[in-house]
Amino acid sequence: MKRKDILSTMDSIDDTFIHEIFIENEKNSTILPEKPTLKRYFPMIAAACAACIIFCLQLKETDQKKPQKPKQEYTDTIKEEDNKNTIQIGTKEVTYYSVEQPEIIPCDYRGAEGGGSIGGWLTVDKDTDFSTCNPTLNKVNEIQELPVFKNDPSVCQVINTKTFTELEDAMQQYFTKPEYIQNTSNKYYAYDGIDYDEDWIYCQIDPNKNLTEQLLEYTFQNFQYYDYHLELSEKNNKKDTPHIPDVSFYKITQAPEEEGMIYPLISLEQAEKKLREGKFLTYGTSEKDVAESAEILSVVLEYRLDNYQKYIQPFYKFIITDKSWTMEGMNKKYRKNKLSISEIYIPAIKDEYIEYTENAKLYVN
């Protein structure tokens, strides 16, 4: 096809697709949501309240027929001092309770569907050891329950970086106990195999705390820095020159404001069974095809901090690969030393306490 035909094809794209970019630009959109204001959301809150009342009335009617389900209010559950746990994360004190019957919470997922199936979602070096700061690596069986927290836009923030000084300042202000800082880095290659992105994860974990508390520290005292300077520096033959390009950004997480509730978790064996049945959440489409044969490279318990999650809840995160993922399409020269992998997420909370949103149902079914 000639260039002018290609341009003409792209020019005839549906008007609505072109317009949605205008709408997004106008909102100055990033993935971060705007802080909600009560006034703006009043109609939605009113509608939600009405829906809740109708739902509760229906539930009351059906309650007599169905077996009892947990129905306590998330924040109104019995909070006895005996059930209280408190942990200091950064400058915040985080409290969470264990209750007899926690409320059912929604589980959402908006990873992107479509786009073909040519292998795993990410490309890494073959010798990657998948080490992580996450303290649950190889220890997921030691945890049978974990707290869940209401999400809040301040929990996870993404900030564009302009200079190294800005980055260093942010790091210094962020960690209250530098002696407990742990860090790890990962390299991800693009499918052209030529360049890669690198991210660093820094977190503050006190090894004297129990595993649950360490996981909470890892989650809520976490500083991630995404950087592409190596690729650009190499291209410019200035490997030693510190350089921050305009695509660097960092992500910081802070402890949630509200108290959490403890939920029971499914076991690793149950999670693996779900993996093999293809009942999982993932970014790509090729993972379902290899559910039975995939090789599991690592597994951790990890809280997803997507802004669309109403509750910050734990997932089993499996890193998998498959023999059929041959990275067709990548230059052979680069393919030799690379491995195609994917991340699989399985909600860790027991099924009876979560309800999949319509978005998530598309993935787990």
Add this chain to the structure above:
Amino acid sequence: MTDTEIVDLYWERSEQAIEETRKKYGNLLNYTAENILHSWQDTEECVADTYLAAWNAMPQERPVYLSAFLTRITKNLALKKLEYLTAAKRNRQFEETMEEMESLFSDTNIEKEIELKEITEHLNSFLKTCSNLHRKIFIRRYYYFETINSISKRYHIKKGTIKSILFRMRKQLKQDLKKEGF
């Protein structure tokens, strides 16, 4: 002001139409031209020419989406300008995007205009099946010529991931087109 109200102003031949277009779509048109020309001065000229072209075209046309109508004009003007400017020197960013698109359509032979229309229909259907995020990335890259770096920064997604998303989409679309006999 709504698109219909702005279009009405054009039809009334009111000069306020251009001012209202500039207010509402000035940023989008700058973004469109800048992605192709990478020069503020050329972008300014191109956007100014867009208002004039819209003024001349409007009495005959009544676009539903002014954004699409105007950006098409801007793009065509910017591409013509680029062709003139780069007669001697290639524009690397633009060439990269074009090469990606050429790889997508490399096996596609077009003999009649009607086939071009069918391909566009397939492309639109394909984009409808994609997630919102994927579709936006695709449109930003191949309609608006936005750079990978800029898309990566906009969505806070790794550059490699953006490239992989685009690669997968091109591959899937290519397979679909092949199935349909293109």
